Each structure stands twice: as C-alpha cells, then as structure tokens.
Amino acid sequence: MVALLNQPFLASSLYVSPTVAERERQLYSNRLWHPLTSSTAIPEGHVQAFELLDVPLLVTRQGGVLRAFLNRCPHRAVALQQPSDGATPCRRLVCPYHGWTYDLEGRLMAAAREAEFLEPFNRDDWPLPPVRCRERIGLVWVALGDDPLPLEAQLDLLLEEAGESLEQPRQLLRRSALSLDCNWKIAHDNTLDDYHVAIAHPTTLHREQGPVRHYRHAVSDHATLLATPYPDGGELLTFGMAPWTHLLLWPDGRLALIQFPPLEVERCRMEIWLLGDAAFEAQADAWMEQLQHFLVEDKRLVEAAQLGYRSGFTPGPAHRLELRILQQQSLYRQLMGISDGERLA
Numbered sequence: 001m002v003a004l005l006n007q008p009f010l011a012s013s014l015y016v017s018p019t020v021a022e023r024e025r026q027l028y029s030n031r032l033w034h035p036l037t038s039s040t041a042i043p044e045g046h047v048q049a050f051e052l053l054d055v056p057l058l059v060t061r062q063g064g065v066l067r068a069f070l071n072r073c074p075h076r077a078v079a080l081q082q083p084s085d086g087a088t089p090c091r092r093l094v095c096p097y098h099g100w101t102y103d104l105e106g107r108l109m110a111a112a113r114e115a116e117f118l119e120p121f122n123r124d125d126w127p128l129p130p131v132r133c134r135e136r137i138g139l140v141w142v143a144l145g146d147d148p149l150p151l152e153a154q155l156d157l158l159l160e161e162a163g164e165s166l167e168q169p170r171q172l173l174r175r176s177a178l179s180l181d182c183n184w185k186i187a188h189d190n191t192l193d194d195y196h197v198a199i200a201h202p203t204t205l206h207r208e209q210g211p212v213r214h215y216r217h218a219v220s221d222h223a224t225l226l227a228t229p230y231p232d233g234g235e236l237l238t239f240g241m242a243p244w245t246h247l248l249l250w251p252d253g254r255l256a257l258i259q260f261p262p263l264e265v266e267r268c269r270m271e272i273w274l275l276g277d278a279a280f281e282a283q284a285d286a287w288m289e290q291l292q293h294f295l296v297e298d299k300r301l302v303e304a305a306q307l308g309y310r311s312g313f314t315p316g317p318a319h320r321l322e323l324r325i326l327q328q329q330s331l332y333r334q335l336m337g338i339s340d341g342e343r344l345a
C-alpha cells in the first residue's frame with residue numbers, strides 16, 4: 001500500500017491521445033474480461049446479440065453450455081441477430097442475407113444452393129468464429145483478445161471478500177446508460193475516489209456510505225474494495241476493478257454494476273445494471289433513481305476534469321482516500337507497459 005501511495009497520478013496526456021486509446025484496446029481491454037449480461041438472462045435454447053467495443057457478439061445456450069461467437073456470418077459479415085431482439089428462443093440461426101443456417105454450437109448446417117459455389121464447398125470450414133466466454137458470479141463474461149488474464153485473477157478480491165454471496169443467481173432487473181464527455185479513465189477514477197464523496201455527494205452517496213472514519217479498504221493485484229457499515233447490519237461492499245467496472249453489493253443481496261466503456265478518446269458511456277432477486281422488482285425504479293442521482297452529480301465534475309486535463313494539466317498530490325485510484329492506475333501502467341516518465345514501452 002505504501003508503494004502505491006508513492007506513485008503519482010497518471011499523466012494527463014494519457015487522457016486525450018488517440019494513439020493511447022488504440023494501445024488501450026490492444027494491451028488493456030483485450031487482456032481483460034467484460035461482463036455482458038446476467039447468467040439468468042440467457043435461458044436454455046436462447047440466443048442473444050450484443051455489441052461490445054464495436055465488436056458484434058452472439059451468445060447461445062444449448063445443452064446447458066454457454067457459448068459466444070462473433071455475430072458475423074462468415075460468408076459476407078452480416079449479423080445473424082440484433083441486440084435489440086433481446087434473448088430469443090431459437091433452434092437454428094438463419095442469416096438474413098443469403099440464408100446460411102447455423103446451430104447454437106456455431107456449426108454451419110446448410111447453405112443455399114450449395115452445389116454452385118465457385119470453389120469446392122465444405123460446411124465444416126465455415127463455423128461461426130468462437131469468442132472466449134465464461135460464467136462467474138452470476139454474470140456472463142467474454143474476452144476479446146487471444147491472451148486474457150485468468151478471469152479468477154481479475155475477480156480475485158471479489159471472490160475472496162464476497163464469493164459465496166456473489167455466486168447467487170440474480171435477475172437483471174434494470175439497465176440504463178448515459179454518455180459522458182470525458183475519457184473513460186476520468187469516470188473510472190472518479191468512481192474509485194473515496195476522497196470526494198463527503199464533499200460532492202453530501203445528501204446522496206455519502207449518506208449511503210456513512211462517515212469516513214468507518215471506511216474499510218482492501219486492495220489486491222486486480223481490484224479494490226471500500227466496505228462501509230450498513231445501518232441495518234452488514235456492510236455495503238463497493239468493488240472497483242479493471243477494465244472500468246464497479247460492483248456494489250448490499251447486505252440484502254442487491255448488486256449494482258456500473259461501468260464506463262470508452263466511446264471515443266474523450267467520451268465514454270456510463271452503464272448501470274441492477275441485479276437481484278425478483279422480489280426486488282417492485283423497488284427497482286426507485287433504486288435506479290437513487291443511483292442515477294449521485295452519478296449525475298458526478299457528470300459535471302468528470303466533464304470539467306476532462307477539460308482541465310485537455311488544457312495540459314499536471315496532476316496534484318494523491319490523498320490517502322485516493323488509494324483505490326492509484327491501485328487501478330498501477331494495473332493500467334503494468335498492462336500498458338508504461339514506465340517511469342509515462343512513456344509507452
């Protein structure tokens with residue numbers, strides 16, 4: 001922890017550069033796992049399309065096995081389903097362009113007028129391209145690169161602190177999204193920032209998390225935790241993890257996932273998912289409103305910080321309550337190959 005506190009914050013040049021954003025894609029986001037939805041959202045015999053960082057994906061469940069593919073027909077690249085279709089019961093995936101037909105294991109079962117291809121045609125040569133996919137802590141995870149960190153390493157602190165409670169199946173009760181005019185790292189840093197809560201969220205998040213003197217922190221190689229005592233007993237656990245993800249776990253089993261995937265160098269998306277037992281359905285709208293309330297308080301702060309960073313800012317000193325930011329930045333430096341002086345290796 002002491003070593004972390006001796007690091008400076010990341011240089012502002014890393015928050016405005018298209019070259020850095022491109023390197024992040026290769027060295028950072030492609031090395032990590034991304035949550036796509038809850039496990040319960042894709043029942044047996046269903047298919048759902050997603051878009052993750054501009055990559056079209058398709059997830060299927062067949063014979064109890066969850067699989068992910070590129071949602072891109074090997075013939076002429078058209079998508080087999082649309083994300084707006086949601087989870088759909090499906091026996092065969094039929095491409096809407098020329099009718100190539102796949103099973104839910106990604107095998108090509110039929111192509112129209114098969115005898116008339118210009119080269120000899122073998123169906124086995126044209127499966128849907130597979131994508132790495134796992135289920136853990138009740139969520140569906142995918143990795144886009146060839147060499148991701150082990151998912152269990154990425155989730156190390158979560159499994160250690162709350163493994164049993166997190167593994168419970170949960171319904172995805174609500175989803176909402178908003179775009180922010182800032183680099184994803186500003187938004188992620190801000191949500192890891194335990195120094196600003198009492199000042200910037202006095203009547204919202206601060207009330208939920210309680211006095212700073214009761215904060216408990218934990219840090220691992222890949223994640224951080226702020227645990228705060230909850231009025232009705234137990235603790236509210238606020239995990240921060242790579243790539244740009246936060247999990248809030250309440251003592252009653254409710255789970256909120258907040259993430260900030262990049263859209264452009266200076267713009268990201270704030271996504272909020274609410275997960276829990278179906279019994280929480282009736283209160284899900286009020287719960288979402290409560291979270292949006294403090295996250296919208298952050299919008300003007302993070303967008304102002306982006307303008308400041310763009311003007312050629314040199315970051316000030318880190319506070320003890322900004323330790324979670326320093327941990328995330330240390331992992332970022334490590335994956336990006338950034339050495340002293342903030343130069344890309």
Ligand code: FES
Pocket residue numbers: 073074075076077078095096097098099100
């Ligand atoms: S693009 Fe799918 S069958 Fe041609």
Ligand SMILES: [Fe+2]
Pocket residue numbers: 190191196197200201294298
């Ligand atoms: Fe905040």
